[in-house]
Amino acid sequence: MSTSLAPTYPVDWSPGNVQKWLLWTEHQYRLPPVGKAFQELAGKELCAMSEEQFRQRSPLGGDVLHAHLDIWKSGFGPGGFPLLKQQPLGPRLESTLNLSPIAAASWILTHSQPGSRPQSFGTAPGRSKGSTSEESWPDSEVDSSCSGQPIHLWQFLKELLLKPHSYGRFIRWLNKEKGERGAQGAGQEQRARRKAQSRETCHRCCGSRDLGRLRCKMDWIHPSNKPSASNCSGIFKIEDSAQVARLWGIRKNRPAMNYDKLSRSIRQYYKKGIIRKPDISQRLVYQFVHPI
DNA sequence: AACCAGGAAACCT
DNA sequence: AGGTTTCCTGGTT
Numbered sequence: 610m611s612t613s614l615a616p617t618y619p620v621d622w623s624p625g626n627v628q629k630w631l632l633w634t635e636h637q638y639r640l641p642p643v644g645k646a647f648q649e650l651a652g653k654e655l656c657a658m659s660e661e662q663f664r665q666r667s668p669l670g671g672d673v674l675h676a677h678l679d680i681w682k683s684g685f686g687p688g689g690f691p692l693l694k695q696q697p698l699g700p701r702l703e704s705t706l707n708l709s710p711i712a713a714a715s716w717i718l719t720h721s722q723p724g725s726r727p728q729s730f731g732t733a734p735g736r737s738k739g740s741t742s743e744e745s746w747p748d749s750e751v752d753s754s755c756s757g758q759p760i761h762l763w764q765f766l767k768e769l770l771l772k773p774h775s776y777g778r779f780i781r782w783l784n785k786e787k788g789e790r791g792a793q794g795a796g797q798e799q800r801a802r803r804k805a806q807s808r809e810t811c812h813r814c815c816g817s818r819d820l821g822r823l824r825c826k827m828d829w830i831h832p833s834n835k836p837s838a839s840n841c842s843g844i845f846k847i848e849d850s851a852q853v854a855r856l857w858g859i860r861k862n863r864p865a866m867n868y869d870k871l872s873r874s875i876r877q878y879y880k881k882g883i884i885r886k887p888d889i890s891q892r893l894v895y896q897f898v899h900p901i
Numbered sequence: 902a903a904c905c906a907g908g909a910a911a912c913c914t
Numbered sequence: 915a916g917g918t919t920t921c922c923t924g925g926t927t
Contacts, residue, residue, distance in 0.1 A: 874918055892904055
């Protein structure tokens with residue numbers, strides 16, 4: 610009886626699974642050993658930890674571990690890719706770590722079994738179709754990872770924007786298209802919008818929260834603030850350029866990535882009509898030309 | 902000092 | 915060949 614299919618979600622990991630994941634990630638990224646810093650933690654506790662808590666336990670590698678756990682959390686669940694089903698986060702682990710997700714998961718569960726190198730996704734160890742219970746890997750995972758398309762930077766940015774809870778400190782919408790705001794923000798945004806309106810500021814161009822000096826100098830510049838949100842939607846701001854670059858570097862396995870290079874890649878999108886600078890250019894603020 | 906713009910070439914898949 | 919990555923020069927905030 611195959612007792613060893615990997616729990617799909619990190620939440621389901623046992624303390625043993627967690628330790629093995631830590632060892633593996635440490636090894637892959639040559640992180641300083643965390644030692645016993647995460648001992649006895651089950652996946653559930655691990656998933657509940659903030660990046661700060663990761664850093665407290667592992668000052669040198671905690672942020673990377675947290676970022677990777679997030680990839681696992683977001684990419685390995687069935688139907689867990691709200692935006693880009695073709696290119697979810699999870700399988701990217703495969704290219705980043707030179708392993709298929711199945712192999713990775715299988716490693717976690719069976720890393721005492723070094724001979725089981727993954728040959729292909731279909732035949733990877735641990736994927737016995739009609740086996741045990743809820744623990745089998747969704748087909749969509751396998752398919753998408755097989756498609757093997759490298760993720761594009763603009764997709765990556767949208768993925769981060771999609772998860773304000775995790776990445777809102779690094780990158781956030783200033784003005785997302787109406788009708789498709791994130792789950793968390795609708796009420797908050799409306800409140801802020803009313804506030805902005807009461808101040809007669811352009812909430813469309815300047816965002817709805819916290820804008821301080823960014824707040825609209827454009828009321829009088831912008832074409833009479835007509836509700837032509839077309840050139841005001843899809844605007845986002847990179848709040849922490851170094852962190853966004855770091856995450857992008859992790860994803861692409863480019864340790865030398867920095868914001869200088871990332872922003873050059875963003876600028877390549879200008880010509881292609883994927884991203885541009887908003888009408889009123891602001892530092893670290895960009896705009897998707899075709900916000901979804 | 903950090904960000905921005907864009908040319909040029911290398912790199913990777 | 916497309917999509918970056920890397921490096922660079924020069925300009926702006």
